[in-house]
Amino acid sequence: MGKKIVRGKTLNLYNNSGQLSRFTIPKEYYRFFPNFIFCKGGYVTPLIRGSIYSGSSYDKIKNEDPFLIDKNNKYNFARMCNIYDKFNTNINVSYYRSERCTSSDKLPVVGKIGNRSDSNLYIFSALASRGFSYSPLLAEILAGEIVSEIINSSVENETASNRFNQLVNPFRSV
Incomplete structure (x- = not known):
């Protein structure tokens, strides 16, 4: 743009790719998650139907490169772990990437x-x-x-x- x-x-105005990561949380961890959204250098949602959502990345390139996707998932996971410090396990991860306009x-x-x-x-x-x-x-x-x-x-x-x-x-x- x-x-x-x-x-x-x-x-x-510029075109940026963004990635939102969805982490499926094991039931034994449900009690650690408060019922509000954390916003600081991104956001982490409360538990929604067994999952936590963390995002969102800003990438100047439109790309479905597996390396970039993995890097963003790790970054979003680290953001979640910084907020929920009792949580550090391997979990199921999915993601959503899209384009958006930024200034x-x-x-x-x-x-x-x-x-x-x-x-x-x-x-x-x-x-x-x-x-x-x-x-x-x-x-x-x-x-x-x-x-x-x-x-x-x-x-x-x-x-x-x-x-x-x-x-x-x-x-x-x-």
Whole structure:
């Protein structure tokens, strides 16, 4: 993907592969798993129908290479073991890989593209692996923008499509 130009505006959007690993947990370990999601440098779900899900990787290449798949499964397993420190056994692993859109600063891109007075083109993209988390709030922000409702939100500023035209953070490349 790279830099995309839409109506004279540059959007730094990229295509990334992501992998989610599913670990089937033996029943004797069920008691070690709390009922909430851990999010730190990825995520680990609570026990869902006998399995824990850990993810998600970011790979710049679209690839079904067994080495890459194994590497990501090991990384996702290590993430789970760091959270659930009583767990270190061999278990059944399956995975899901797909493509997703990301921005250069890893934040979603939502809102009107171009000058606010002359554009009716909107974008809702680059949610990457955080789509379930971001979607409800960002949908509300986008709907408010479309109907010209004033929303005072720092999230709106952080996800605005025109943020790539200015320096967002001097310590983060965009």
